[in-house]
Amino acid sequence: MKIGPEIKPALLGAAGGAVVLAIIGFAWGGWVTGATAREQAEKNADTAVVSVLSPICAIQFNAQPDSAAKLAELTALSSYQQPKFIEEGGWAVMPGAEDAVSGVSRGCAAILTTET
Template sequence: MAMQSTTKRSLSRRWEDYQPTKTMLVWACIAAIVATMVVGFSWGGWVTGGTSQAMAATAGDNARGELASAICVERFNAAPDKAAKLVEFKALSDGYTKRQFIEAGGWATMPGQTSPDRLGVQGCATALAA
């Protein structure tokens, strides 16, 4: 009968002696891939193609609205009766009537368009109210 050694092997020695099976290696790789994807989509800022297209469309709409707003303010300021229109605009009480006033004035309708841009009208009303 061989006598068993009662001494404990060190962690580094046990690590050197460990020989994982192919199945264990495959599952470890799969777990690493899944963990990478979870971390990437949760905290890493990764997005799907559909999400990135929606974000790009929203950014485009916002940029178009900001541009339309700036043009609207410039047109309003270039009008010959600017002072009277500004007094009339500031006398309006709620945002809806202010937006209607800007739409009716035609300042928010961009060249080549038949109707004003909604975000442009909102931005113009906000800028003129300030």
């Protein structure tokens, strides 16, 4: 098949433009692949869940009768031990759930220790 002299430059220009468009789009335009978009969506969903449930955990913590003593215990612990303390106390378990949601205990500890 023979391509006419006026078609060949148009096809080469279109192909070159597509390559340049893809490079600019992925490098500076914020384009991402489907897998990257899925990863970002999962991360954002996890962050949203933690940011919504952490205040509930703090409310549950403060609702206990001896919350002042427990808060003193919590603040005496190092920052990496605080989430475990909250999980073991059961405050990171949401009503109707059996287990604590990952990350809620860290967020809860951050809320409780910054309130003091």
